[in-house]
Each structure stands twice: as structure tokens, then as C-alpha cells.
Amino acid sequence: MTGTPSILAIDGGTTTGWALWYPGLEKPRAGTIKMPDTQDMGIWGDAFVEWCVPFMELSGVNHVQIEAPIIALHRSEGGAVKANMNEVRKLLSIVSFAQYAAVLHGATHGLTPRGTASKHFGGKGNGPRRELKAACFVAAQHKGWKVTSQDVADALAVLDQYTWAHKVSVPWDNRPLPGPLFTAAAHGTRIDRDNKRAASALTNSALSFDRQTFRGEGK
Numbered sequence: 001m002t003g004t005p006s007i008l009a010i011d012g013g014t015t016t017g018w019a020l021w022y023p024g025l026e027k028p029r030a031g032t033i034k035m036p037d038t039q040d041m042g043i044w045g046d047a048f049v050e051w052c053v054p055f056m057e058l059s060g061v062n063h064v065q066i067e068a069p070i071i072a073l074h075r076s077e078g079g080a081v082k083a084n085m086n087e088v089r090k091l092l093s094i095v096s097f098a099q100y101a102a103v104l105h106g107a108t109h110g111l112t113p114r115g116t117a118s119k120h121f122g123g124k125g126n127g128p129r130r131e132l133k134a135a136c137f138v139a140a141q142h143k144g145w146k147v148t149s150q151d152v153a154d155a156l157a158v159l160d161q162y163t164w165a166h167k168v169s170v171p172w173d174n175r176p177l178p179g180p181l182f183t184a185a186a187h188g189t190r191i192d193r194d195n196k197r198a199a200s201a202l203t204n205s206a207l208s209f210d211r212q213t214f215r216g217e218g219k
Helices: 041-059 085-105 114-122 129-142 150-165 184-202
Strands: 007-011 015-021 029-034 063-068 073-075 081-083 108-113
Touching (some): 007 041, 007 150, 085 108, 108 114, 108 150
Antiparallel strands (some): 007 015, 015 029
């Protein structure tokens, strides 16, 4: 890849966040994809690829950067450490499907660990998942970006960290934060409230899926 890249960042999940930047944009565009409610990974992957490849073609994307997921572990009453295997399959499959979509489109692709993106963008790389997401949410707001959900904030974190690490010239300050812009105890309630409002607003504007239609709007 030569010249300034056009970048699509992906934060995978049941609601997948995405962030897009290409030369000429003053700030990133971002949104979400509501993935189909199914345990069939074939349907799941087909839906993602059907959205992603045309989106890359329309946007001129030549690099896809994907958040490497952290698998949540839970301790059972008997003391055994377990993971929700349905969640594991979905999180890992999004990475594979995003890489596959990039290859189909002829784009390069890479992975960013969740902690690396959170540390750079939100100033906090370790701790409870909720706190890391909240740190990225507040950091995106601080930049003056419209953030509709924590999934969007996480995708923006991946995008911002990639541009800094690869010395991509962007029209915003992409230097890493020395620390989080909030304390979880003081701001946790407000973050939750913001996300409830965002979720309500997304009902009519976020990407939706059915067997015939897979459409969306970016912010």
C-alpha cells in the first residue's frame, strides 16, 4: 500500500462498530451494524461480508484494522472458569470475516489488541471492560466527535491508534492520552445514561438486518 491509506476500523460483536477515515475528511465517520440474531455462523458471516465489501468499494478503503477481541471468562459456582462459547464463536468469526472481506476487496488488514487501542485513545489499557469502554466513549466526546454508542467509540479508538502508530497524517490530534479523562466512580452513571439515549436514537438510524436487506447510515 502506497500513499495515505483509506482506513476502515472494526470493533466486532453482536452490534459491530465501525469507523472510517480517508484523505479529505476532517473527522472520521462512524456507525454500527446490527448483526443477525442467529447462531448460524454462515448466515452471520454472509451478512457481514455482504455489507463490508460494497461499503469498502464505495468508500475507497484500502486498509481494514480490526480490534482483536478479549474473551470474557466467567467462574461457575463450582469454581470452574468458563466462557460463553456462542459469544466466543461470534467474536472470533467477525475477525475472520473482516479479514476475508478485506482480501476479497484487495485491501490490507491488521489487528489491534483491545488494551492497546484503549490505552492510546482513552488513557486506560487495563481494568474492567466497562471502564475501558467508558474511557473511549468520553475520549471520543472530548475530541468533539458524535458518539452514538460504546461500539462506535471502540472502533474510533482502533482507528485513532492505527493512524498514530503508522504515522498517518490526519486532521486531528491523534497523540495518545496520558490518562483517562474521567473516574469510573464519578462518571459511570452518566455513561450508562448516555448509552441508553444513544440506543434509543439508534432504533431508526443504525444499520438493520433482515434476510432481504442490509443497510445503514454513518454519522
